[in-house]
Amino acid sequence: MIANNIQLDEQGRLKHFLSIEGFKRQHLVNILDAAEPFANVHEQAVKKVPLLRGKTIVNLFFEASTRTRTTFELAAKRLSADVLNININTSATSKGESLLDMLHNLEAMHCDMFIVRHNQSGAAHLIAQHVSPHISVINAGDGCHSHPTQAMLDMFTIRRHKKEFADLKVVIVGDILHSRVARSQIHALTTLGVSEVRVVGPKTLIPKQIESLGVHVFHDLQEALIGADVVIMLRLQKERMQGALLPSENEYYHLYGLTEQKLKLAKPDAIVMHPGPINRGVEIASSIADGPQSVILEQVTNGIAIRMAVMSQTLGRSHELPKSSRDNA
Amino acid sequence: MPDITQLTSNLSSNSSAISIINGRVIDPANQIDQQMDIHLYQGKIIALGNTPENFAAQQIIDASRQVVCPGLIDLRFRLRDRGYETKGSIASETRAAVAGGVTALCCPPDTDPIIDNAAMVKLIRLKSETEGVAKVYTLSALTQQLEGEKLSEMRKLKDAGCVGTTNALHPVKSTLVMRRALEYAASHDITVFIQAVDPWLSDGCAHEGAVSTRLGLAGIPVSAETIAISRDLQLIELTGAKAHFCQLSSAKAVQIIQQAQQDGLPVTADVTAHHLHLTDMDIGYFDSNCHVIPPLRTQRDQDALRQGLKSGIISNIVSDHQPHSSDAKLAPFAETKAGISAVETLLPLALKMIDIQGMNLSEVIERLTLQPARILNLAEGTLSIGADADICIFDPEAYWIVDREKLLSQGKNTPFHGWELKGKVTYTIKSGEVVFAIEKKL
Numbered sequence: 048m049i050a051n052n053i054q055l056d057e058q059g060r061l062k063h064f065l066s067i068e069g070f071k072r073q074h075l076v077n078i079l080d081a082a083e084p085f086a087n088v089h090e091q092a093v094k095k096v097p098l099l100r101g102k103t104i105v106n107l108f109f110e111a112s113t114r115t116r117t118t119f120e121l122a123a124k125r126l127s128a129d130v131l132n133i134n135i136n137t138s139a140t141s142k143g144e145s146l147l148d149m150l151h152n153l154e155a156m157h158c159d160m161f162i163v164r165h166n167q168s169g170a171a172h173l174i175a176q177h178v179s180p181h182i183s184v185i186n187a188g189d190g191c192h193s194h195p196t197q198a199m200l201d202m203f204t205i206r207r208h209k210k211e212f213a214d215l216k217v218v219i220v221g222d223i224l225h226s227r228v229a230r231s232q233i234h235a236l237t238t239l240g241v242s243e244v245r246v247v248g249p250k251t252l253i254p255k256q257i258e259s260l261g262v263h264v265f266h267d268l269q270e271a272l273i274g275a276d277v278v279i280m281l282r283l284q285k286e287r288m289q290g291a292l293l294p295s296e297n298e299y300y301h302l303y304g305l306t307e308q309k310l311k312l313a314k315p316d317a318i319v320m321h322p323g324p325i326n327r328g329v330e331i332a333s334s335i336a337d338g339p340q341s342v343i344l345e346q347v348t349n350g351i352a353i354r355m356a357v358m359s360q361t362l363g364r365s366h367e368l369p370k371s372s373r374d375n376a
Numbered sequence: 377m378p379d380i381t382q383l384t385s386n387l388s389s390n391s392s393a394i395s396i397i398n399g400r401v402i403d404p405a406n407q408i409d410q411q412m413d414i415h416l417y418q419g420k421i422i423a424l425g426n427t428p429e430n431f432a433a434q435q436i437i438d439a440s441r442q443v444v445c446p447g448l449i450d451l452r453f454r455l456r457d458r459g460y461e462t463k464g465s466i467a468s469e470t471r472a473a474v475a476g477g478v479t480a481l482c483c484p485p486d487t488d489p490i491i492d493n494a495a496m497v498k499l500i501r502l503k504s505e506t507e508g509v510a511k512v513y514t515l516s517a518l519t520q521q522l523e524g525e526k527l528s529e530m531r532k533l534k535d536a537g538c539v540g541t542t543n544a545l546h547p548v549k550s551t552l553v554m555r556r557a558l559e560y561a562a563s564h565d566i567t568v569f570i571q572a573v574d575p576w577l578s579d580g581c582a583h584e585g586a587v588s589t590r591l592g593l594a595g596i597p598v599s600a601e602t603i604a605i606s607r608d609l610q611l612i613e614l615t616g617a618k619a620h621f622c623q624l625s626s627a628k629a630v631q632i633i634q635q636a637q638q639d640g641l642p643v644t645a646d647v648t649a650h651h652l653h654l655t656d657m658d659i660g661y662f663d664s665n666c667h668v669i670p671p672l673r674t675q676r677d678q679d680a681l682r683q684g685l686k687s688g689i690i691s692n693i694v695s696d697h698q699p700h701s702s703d704a705k706l707a708p709f710a711e712t713k714a715g716i717s718a719v720e721t722l723l724p725l726a727l728k729m730i731d732i733q734g735m736n737l738s739e740v741i742e743r744l745t746l747q748p749a750r751i752l753n754l755a756e757g758t759l760s761i762g763a764d765a766d767i768c769i770f771d772p773e774a775y776w777i778v779d780r781e782k783l784l785s786q787g788k789n790t791p792f793h794g795w796e797l798k799g800k801v802t803y804t805i806k807s808g809e810v811v812f813a814i815e816k817k818l
Binding site: 053068145146147165167169170172177190191192193227230255256257259260 | 584585586588589590591592593594595597661662703706707708709710711
């Protein structure tokens with residue numbers, strides 16, 4: 048159905064990074080492998096590597112973000128690229144200028160990469176379809192669709208703790224309906240061969256036919272946690288109490304909040320993840336967020352390495368690439 | 377309006393005596409499907425078969441190996457004129473219509489200003505007669521300003537020329553107002569065209585299912601359609617109004633309409649050509665040309681629509697022509713405008729039903745001509761002697777590739793760009809006048 052993957056160039060190398068969907072297992076493994084050396088850059092006295100010297104990267108954020116934008120910025124700077132941050136409050140943008148008009152203006156400034164966050168699903172694909180051929184686009188989150196670098200940093204974190212993906216049971220808890228993170232995680236986990244992905248939440252927060260993505264649906268958290276290796280908690284937006292999706296934060300925490308007692312149902316060495324920012328006492332107990340099984344802060348650190356890997360693979364295409372990517376693409 | 381009358385008679389007197397010879401004449405109303413000649417004079421069909429005595433054709437059209445059928449009648453067609461002329465005009469869109477073999481089209485009231493007063497009806501008719509090349513009919517607004525609160529002057533609008541009434545894409549939320557509107561329409565024998573959408577469940581941009589879930593698009597469930605149809609069917613039973621349901625999209629909707637027809641309710645329904653040929657899978661990675669309302673649904677739904685068309689539960693095919701400027705489609709999917717510039721692909725897409733669904737040529741033509749004419753209560757859509765000479769001539773075997781840049785419509789928004797289609801209009805005649813003829817290649 049989906050003819051050609053615009054994320055790859057003619058040689059099958061990474062050109063844009065828009066969604067996990069469309070990549071084969073080896074593509075994802077290559078990105079994880081490429082991130083490994085970057086994960087140690089921060090331990091060195093000089094944190095910069097000169098891979099993207101002379102390149103200009105634009106952080107184009109149509110939606111508020113602190114962490115994601117900052118880690119992209121740090122990643123770009125550690126690769127020695129020049130970074131321009133542009134925050135556009137979509138509601139404040141005059142309706143006159145379209146998304147693409149703005150983009151063409153930026154192109155005229157000779158940039159090499161756009162990192163895009165937008166509140167509408169498909170925005171990053173749209174931009175990638177319309178930018179000049181030399182520009183790469185990285186999706187930093189589009190609507191409820193995709194957040195591929197977040198999913199990859201999660202995979203990187205899981206791999207550091209669990210080694211083999213194949214035997215894992217992974218549980219994703221919360222507002223799957225509105226979560227671009229969950230969608231990307233599901234694609235990444237199934238592509239990497241995880242044996243069982245479970246999604247948990249009330250029916251109001253589980254999108255229709257999510258099973259078609261290869262997951263099992265649970266409405267009872269305790270049942271879903273049994274035997275889990277990885278527990279991923281999603282952020283619950285406060286506005287979900289409106290629109291009759293949920294009765295109250297209190298009831299949500301009671302049913303879907305991760306407490307120490309519930310976590311005991313998972314494997315003893317299970318890790319707990321969260322894309323942040325955390326609502327303590329809404330989706331997760333503080334004692335777990337700060338506890339020994341939590342890898343939440345590691346995720347943030349790994350985010351820089353993964354974003355360095357993705358940026359250097361897309362912009363550094365002309366030169367070095369791990370050999371395996373060409374052999375197995 | 378004496379000026380209009382005069383204008384019309386001028387047009388008729390200008391149109392010449394035409395003979396169309398050697399064509400395969402298909403006229404479902406008279407069960408004709410055979411090779412014969414057809415003769416037109418002063419805007420009317422005057423003879424089939426032998427040339428009448430003393431008839432001297434000023435123009436002879438050789439329709440060898442071509443089909444000669446009534447001009448197509450399209451029940452849903454946005455001219456964009458008045459109010460949205462950056463998207464299309466009566467001049468541009470009626471030319472697109474006749475290029476697609478459509479000689480009569482029906483314009484919903486959601487123009488700007490809205491067609492809820494007789495002056496707008498007259499304005500559109502006058503513009504159509506001076507600037508247009510196809511017959512333009514209008515539907516009146518069911519409620520004032522389409523706001524779903526006060527009834528429009530639908531009787532006055534009928535007398536001004538409206539062929540039916542509708543609230544277009546704006547569902548009437550109040551059950552009480554809908555009841556009253558149906559009662560009032562029934563009192564004056566006005567057909568109500570219903571685009572069935574539950575206002576509370578329709579806040580999305582794609583069919584709610586695997587595709588909307590994968591793409592993170594807000595979904596519109598099938599129940600948005602079936603709840604609205606079910607409510608209105610109950611009200612139709614209560615009021616005795618005659619209703620036509622516009623562009624069904626789901627298998628469940630076809631089933632409900634079938635049941636209503638079996639129960640004897642005076643209801644008909646139509647389907648768009650694109651719902652017969654596309655599903656939500658065609659959205660691919662956010663192809664905004666597949667953003668339509670009601671949304672493209674699943675393979676199962678598509679199959680049921682095709683079967684419903686063949687069995688007659690669905691009486692006719694519409695284009696739901698909605699030209700847009702290119703900007704309207706260049707945005708993230710949910711922010712793009714819904715609709716397809718569809719009239720120029722209507723006939724070949726309908727003809728595909730011959731191979732796909734085992735319909736015959738006459739059945740397909742009936743659903744593009746006679747059936748829509750009946751719904752509008754017009755004595756059109758036939759080649760009967762004495763009828764208006766509205767004729768479509770097409771080559772049923774000609775293959776062509778859709779090129780959006782070559783569409784005559786101002787709107788280039790088609791998901792069928794690059795499709796190879798079979799069946800090409802060669803001549804279109806409206807009221808005895810050749811309004812479209814394909815350029816002959818040497």
